[in-house]
Amino acid sequence: MTDLKTTPLDSWHRGLGARMVPFAGYAMPVQYDFTGALAERCRGGVLAEHLHCRSKAALFDVSHMGQATMTGAGAAEALERLVPGDILGLKPGRQRYTLLTNEAGGIIDDLMVANLGDDRLFLVVNASRKDVDFAHIPGIVPIENRALLALQGPAASAIVGVPLSFMGVAETSIAGIPCLVSRSGYTGEDGFEISVPADRAEALAEWLVGHEAVVPAGLGARDSLRLEAGLCLYGHDLDETTTPVEAGLTWVIGKRRKMSWDFPGGAIVRDQLDNGAPRLRVGIKPTGRAPAREGTAIEGAGIITSGGFSPSLNAPIAMGYVRREFAEDGTALTLTVRGKPMPATVVPMPFVPHRYAR
Amino acid sequence: MAKKPADKRYTKDHEWVVLDGDIATVGITDHAQEQLGDVVHVELPELDREVGVNEACAVVESVKAASDIFAPLAGTVVEINETIIEDPAIVNGDPEGEGWFFKLELDDPDAFEELMDADSYEEYLETL
Numbered sequence: 001m002t003d004l005k006t007t008p009l010d011s012w013h014r015g016l017g018a019r020m021v022p023f024a025g026y027a028m029p030v031q032y033d034f035t036g037a038l039a040e041r042c043r044g045g046v047l048a049e050h051l052h053c054r055s056k057a058a059l060f061d062v063s064h065m066g067q068a069t070m071t072g073a074g075a076a077e078a079l080e081r082l083v084p085g086d087i088l089g090l091k092p093g094r095q096r097y098t099l100l101t102n103e104a105g106g107i108i109d110d111l112m113v114a115n116l117g118d119d120r121l122f123l124v125v126n127a128s129r130k131d132v133d134f135a136h137i138p139g140i141v142p143i144e145n146r147a148l149l150a151l152q153g154p155a156a157s158a159i160v161g162v163p164l165s166f167m168g169v170a171e172t173s174i175a176g177i178p179c180l181v182s183r184s185g186y187t188g189e190d191g192f193e194i195s196v197p198a199d200r201a202e203a204l205a206e207w208l209v210g211h212e213a214v215v216p217a218g219l220g221a222r223d224s225l226r227l228e229a230g231l232c233l234y235g236h237d238l239d240e241t242t243t244p245v246e247a248g249l250t251w252v253i254g255k256r257r258k259m260s261w262d263f264p265g266g267a268i269v270r271d272q273l274d275n276g277a278p279r280l281r282v283g284i285k286p287t288g289r290a291p292a293r294e295g296t297a298i299e300g301a302g303i304i305t306s307g308g309f310s311p312s313l314n315a316p317i318a319m320g321y322v323r324r325e326f327a328e329d330g331t332a333l334t335l336t337v338r339g340k341p342m343p344a345t346v347v348p349m350p351f352v353p354h355r356y357a358r
Numbered sequence: 359m360a361k362k363p364a365d366k367r368y369t370k371d372h373e374w375v376v377l378d379g380d381i382a383t384v385g386i387t388d389h390a391q392e393q394l395g396d397v398v399h400v401e402l403p404e405l406d407r408e409v410g411v412n413e414a415c416a417v418v419e420s421v422k423a424a425s426d427i428f429a430p431l432a433g434t435v436v437e438i439n440e441t442i443i444e445d446p447a448i449v450n451g452d453p454e455g456e457g458w459f460f461k462l463e464l465d466d467p468d469a470f471e472e473l474m475d476a477d478s479y480e481e482y483l484e485t486l
Contacts (some may be wrong), residue, residue: 031395045450046421047396220395220421289399289446291419309398309421316399338417338424 007063008147008198009205016216017044024127026064029218038215046220050311053187053225054352057153058217059208062186066130067143067195070121078138079113079121084244084263086254092117095169095182098252099244100136105265105272106240107247109133110232112193114169114182122169122180124148124193126234147201152191152225155213157357160192166356175207186222188229188354227317228310230283230349236294237281237305237319245272246321248281280327281305283349284318284335286342291316292335299334299341301326310351317351318344366454367473369430370482371412374454380467382431385458386418386449389483394420397449402438402460409433409462411469416459418449431469433462 004027013020016038018029034044042052052058070079080087085098092115100108109129114122123140125133134142151160162172164183171180177200185191196204208214223233232238232247243265244250250273257263261270279302286292286307296304298320307318326333331346367375372390376383391397399419409415409429416427438460442448449457464470474482 045396047398224421289419290401290417291399291424293424309419311421 005064007061008201009061009063012202012205013061013216018216018218021219023219024064026127028064029061029216031218031220032216034215038209041212042215046218046224047311049215049217049221050224052215053153053189053217053221054312055154056213056215057151057155057159057191057211058187058221059205059214060150060152060217060222061147061205062150062193062222063147063201064127065148066123066125066127066133067146067148068123068125068134068137068140069143070123070137070140071119072139073119075119075121075139076115079123080263082137082264083113084253084257084266084269085113086256087113087121089254089256090115093169095167095184099249100133101244101264101269102240103264104241105243105245105268107234107238107242107244108136108240110234110238110249112182112184114180116169116171116180122195128235143195145198146195147198149194149196149201149205149208150185150187150191151194151208151214152185152187152189153213154190154355155211156189156191159208159211159214160194162192164192166190166358174204177204177207179204183357186229186231187225188231188350188352188356189225190355190357224308224311227306227308227319228312228350228352229354230319230351232281233306242281242321243269243272243277245269245277246279246281276324279321279323281319282322282327283347283351284320284333284344285347286316286318286335286337286344288342289316290337290342292318292337292342292344296320297336298322298326298344299336301333304335312352319349322346366476367430367470368476368479368482369428369473371428371430373427373430375430375470375473377464377467377470380464381436382433382462382464382467382470383458384427384430384460384462386427386453387479388453391450391453391457394418394422394425396421397446400442400446400449400459402443403435405435405438407435409435427459429462430473431462431464432466433464435460436463437461
């Protein structure tokens with residue numbers, strides 16, 4: 001693990017009992033074994049950190065993700081050529097989830113774009129896709145000296161105290177530390193993502209966990225939370241061969257873009273929307289308690305792309321791609337888990353209702 | 359780590375075995391449960407199943423991954439711990455006590471002596 005990159009909070013995590021694992025080229029906390037005051041709030045481990053996020057608030061270090069800016073009068077137009085979203089129509093102080101698509105309509109990455117006003121866009125891309133995205137987007141300027149923290153959960157809003165609605169964004173300060181805050185996240189809970197200068201990241205993290213409701217949480221809980229929320233993980237549920245229609249992400253296509261279809265792969269996406277995609281991403285509920293994990297075959301229908309155990313539902317959940325005729329809610333599927341057939345059912349997502357501050 | 363009792367033996371797959379007559383009780387070590395993380399599901403062998411040495415005969419699923427549990431010695435399954443099926447968290451909470459997996463009637467109780475003792479297992483853990 002010697003050539004792994006580290007986030008500005010690396011030693012902070014280790015001091016809190018984090019188990020560090022390699023993820024997208026970074027040493028990242030997967031879960032914590034808490035001691036002292038934090039142990040009184042949460043025993044640590046994926047299940048407890050997950051449930052703490054749903055009941056109070058959890059602090060995630062997501063500094064591995066790629067932060068970048070695009071500036072100038074043509075920035076929104078330049079980005080809009082690469083994505084199906086309405087970027088020209090994105091108002092200052094607002095953020096939007098969008099997709100970079102290729103000529104086949106496949107997804108190069110999923111990302112967040114915020115309009116900071118004065119012809120400045122702020123982007124957050126997947127860690128594993130930084131190199132690809134930064135080479136793909138003309139005029140993009142990567143940001144190297146900032147950390148990204150996510151405070152997620154019902155207690156987050158009272159702590160952060162920045163008046164934003166869901167997907168609002170503001171340049172402000174928290175605890176006297178200048179930061180860029182958006183009301184968004186990857187857990188299905190209300191929450192905030194906070195971009196902060198690297199040298200102030202630890203001070204901000206300390207201030208946040210200084211609140212009784214907050215404990216740090218690792219990538220393990222982040223993954224089970226986003227799966228319960230039905231959110232895609234790039235490289236697993238999305239890749240360059242999956243289209244927005246197959247992925248169930250057609251809501252990202254801006255109304256104006258649906259008239260012109262002038263984004264990469266637009267004609268293919270339009271055809272799939274009109275005539276049906278060959279396969280669709282669906283929620284899957286296995287029977288019993290054994291998780292059906294990524295790569296599990298769905299007999300005659302497809303494959304599971306994310307699967308695990310839902311701490312909130314105390315049951316296994318999964319998502320995957322099935323041929324269109326198997327995509328209806330309630331459809332019975334047969335998974336093959338360790339060589340044995342396991343019945344499962346197509347179910348609507350999210351598995352746990354979103355609680356965004358709309 | 360607390361000193362482990364001398365009559366308890368261990369495998370390289372991080373199972374512990376306690377022998378009472380020709381009945382061996384098998385579970386996973388504290389080290390194993392710590393590495394696995396939160397256990398969410400356990401599959402245990404059928405009663406009366408005959409298992410060979412190192413035969414995969416149970417599965418422990420944690421939040422992270424599924425892991426096979428291997429029979430440390432050859433024998434017949436005579437009892438399984440239904441409690442950990444109902445409440446898998448017991449495997450994390452008390453892996454070397456209430457969190458036992460199954461009991462085997464050994465084909466050859468003397469083979470128990472060939473497993474690692476507590477000191478050897480400690481040494482083995484340090485090599486990992």
